[in-house]
Amino acid sequence: MEYIITYISIGFLGWFIESFVLHKKNVTDTLNTLLGVWLPLLNIWAFSGVFLLFVAKTFNNTNLLFLSLISGIVISILECILGKLSHIINKKHTWNYTNGIALCNGYASIKITLHWICLSFLFFDKTHNFF
DSSP states (O other): OHHHHHHHHHHHHHHHIIIIISOOSSOOOHHHHHHTSOOSOOHHHHHHHHHHHHHHHHSTTSOHHHHHHHHHHHHHHHHHHHHHHHHHHHSSOOOOOTTSSEEGGGTEEHHHHHHHHHHHHHHHHHHGGGO
């Protein structure tokens, strides 16, 4: 149950941040397109939240910096995979990070990987007492 709650809450948080804090226009998600129902969720954020919860519960005695580094890299790989799947399904480049050092045809970047590392650290830092 906690994984479902994490999926929904982090997915909504991602949608909120990208829509209202970063002011990105047309924040859509492939799952919404496939289901034909609009949901205020971003799956890369949701899957990342579930992944981080799993890592936090499984490796709770591991160094936070190490976990954050590895998790940020894994999430960037996940973002690349989801981006390519989204491109196959939607027939368009759903997001693009080519304005920096881009990886994986623009679906990931060094800058965004650093953001994921920082967000992973915040997640682990705030949740490590719970596990």
